[in-house]
Amino acid sequence: xxxxxxxxxxxxxxxxxxxxxxxxxxxxxxTARKHIDEAETSFRALPDERDPKWxxxxxxxxxxxxxxxxxxxxxxxxxxxxxxxxxxxxEEAAAGGTPPPLSIAVALVNLTGAYHRIGQADxxxxxxxxxxxxxxxxxxxxxxxxxxxxxxxxxxxxSQLNRHEESAAAFAEAMTLAEQLAAQxxxxxxxxxxxxxxxxxxxxxxxxxxxxxxxxxxxxxxxSWERFEANPQTDREAMSHFVAAxxxxxxxxxxxxxxxxxxxxxxxxxxxxxxxxxVIERGLRFYETLKTLDDAKxxxxxxxxxxxxxxxxxxxxxxxxxxxxxxx
Numbered sequence: 588x589x590x591x592x593x594x595x596x597x598x599x600x601x602x603x604x605x606x607x608x609x610x611x612x613x614x615x616x617x618t619a620r621k622h623i624d625e626a627e628t629s630f631r632a633l634p635d636e637r638d639p640k641w642x643x644x645x646x647x648x649x650x651x652x653x654x655x656x657x658x659x660x661x662x663x664x665x666x667x668x669x670x671x672x673x674x675x676x677x678e679e680a681a682a683g684g685t686p687p688p689l690s691i692a693v694a695l696v697n698l699t700g701a702y703h704r705i706g707q708a709d710x711x712x713x714x715x716x717x718x719x720x721x722x723x724x725x726x727x728x729x730x731x732x733x734x735x736x737x738x739x740x741x742x743x744x745x746s747q748l749n750r751h752e753e754s755a756a757a758f759a760e761a762m763t764l765a766e767q768l769a770a771q772x773x774x775x776x777x778x779x780x781x782x783x784x785x786x787x788x789x790x791x792x793x794x795x796x797x798x799x800x801x802x803x804x805x806x807x808x809x810x811s812w813e814r815f816e817a818n819p820q821t822d823r824e825a826m827s828h829f830v831a832a833x834x835x836x837x838x839x840x841x842x843x844x845x846x847x848x849x850x851x852x853x854x855x856x857x858x859x860x861x862x863x864x865x866v867i868e869r870g871l872r873f874y875e876t877l878k879t880l881d882d883a884k885x886x887x888x889x890x891x892x893x894x895x896x897x898x899x900x901x902x903x904x905x906x907x908x909x910x911x912x913x914x915x
Contacts, residue, residue: 593633597640600630604647616658623651639684646675646686650694662701669698689730692721696733699740703747712744728773735764735776739783742790751794758787777814781807781828788835797843804836808852830856834866837873846877846888850898857905867906874899 607622627648633641653668672694676686695718702711715737722734742757765780784807791800811829814822833852840849853870860866877885877895885892 593636596629596633597644600626600633600644603629604644604651607651611654616655619651620655623648623655626651637678637682639679639682642675642679642682643684643686646672646679647690649675650690653694653697657697657701662704665701666698669694669701673698688721688725689727689733692718692725692730692733695721696737696740699737699744703740703744708744708747712741712748715741715744728771731764731768732773732776732779735761735768735783736779738764739779739786743786746790746793751790754790755794755796758783758790762787777810777817778822778824778828781810781814781825781832784810785828785832785835788832788839792839792842797839798845800839801836801843801845801848804832804839804852807832808836808855826859830860834869837869841873841876844884844888846885846890846895848889849873850890854898857902862905862908867902870902871899871906874902 603622603626607619607626610616610618610622626644630644630648635641649668649672653665653672656662656665656668673691676691676694679686695714699711699715699718702708702714718737719734719741722730722737738757738761742754742761745751745754745757761783762780765776765783768776769780784803788800788803788807791797791803808829811825811832815825815829818825833856836852837849840846840852850873853866853873856863856866857870874895877890878892878899882892885895
C-alpha cells in the first residue's frame with residue numbers, strides 16, 4: 588500500500604469515526620456501534636506503522652469500544668478498551684502527535700466511574716487524580732464542567748474509603764466550582780450543582796454530621812426549585828430532584844433531632860405531589876417514631892407533642908382521601 592492509498596484509507600476511517608460520534612451525540616447507539624465496527628474493520632486492513640495518525644485512530648476506536656460497553660452496562664468489558672485508549676494516546680504524543688486532551692480526560696473519567704462501579708475505589712481514585720490533572724490544563728467550558736464533576740467523584744470515593752475530612756474538603760471544592768460555573772450560566776451546570784449538593788449531604792451523613800447534611804439538602808432543594816421555576820417545561824428532572832432532596836432532608840433532620848425541619852420538608856412534598864404511597868408511608872413512620880419520644884426531646888426539636896398528634900392526624904386524613912372522580 589503506497590503512502591497516498593494509505594492516507595486515503597486513514598481518512599476513510601476518520602470519517603466513519605466522526606459518523607459514530609454524531610450518532611452517539613443523538614443517542615443513536617446502534618448506529619454508532621455500526622460505524623465503529625466499520626471503522627475497525629477498515630483500520631485492521633492497514634499496515635501498522637504506528638505514526639501519530641495511525642495511533643490516534645487506534646485510540647479513538649478503543650475509546651469508542653469502551654464507551655459503548657459502558658453504555659451497555661458491560662463495565663468489566665469496557666476497562667481494557669478504555670485503558671488501551673489512554674495507552675495509545677500516550678504513544679501518539681510520544682510519536683510527535685497532538686492527542687486531544689479532552690479525549691484523554693474523558694477516558695480517565697470513564698475509567699474512574701468503571702472502577703468505582705466494580706468496587707475498586709482505590710483504583711478509581713488513582714484514575715480520578717489523573718483525570719483532574721489533565722482537565723486542569725484545559726481552558727474550555729466543557730473541561731471545567733468535567734473537572735467539577737471529577738471533583739465530586741473524588742469526594743464520593745474518599746467518603747466510601749472513610750476518609751471523611753478529605754471527602755468534606757473535596758465536596759466543598761466541588762460546590763464552590765459549581766457555584767462559579769452556575770454564575771456563567773453554562774448548560775447543565777444547575778443540574779450538576781444539585782447532584783453535588785445531594786452527594787455532599789450523603790457524605791456528611793456518612794461522616795455523622797447530620798446538621799451539615801440537612802443544610803446541603805435544603806440548598807439542593809432550593810436550587811432544584813429555582814431550576815423548575817426558570818424552565819418548568821424543559822428541565823423535567825428539576826421537580827424529581829426537589830422531591831428527592833426534601834425526602835433526604837426528612838431523614839437527616841430526624842436523625843439530627845430537628846423534627847420541625849423534618850416535618851416541614853415532608854409536608855412540602857405532600858402538598859406538591861399529593862398522597863404518594865411511599866411519601867405517606869415514610870411520613871407515618873416518622874410520626875410513629877416521634878410519638879415514642881419524651882416531651883423534652885420533642886420540645887428540643889421544636890415540635891411539641893400536641894403538634895405531633897395534630898400533624899399525624901392530618902397526614903392520616905390525606906392518606907385516606909381519594910382523588911376526585913372524573914366526570915363526563
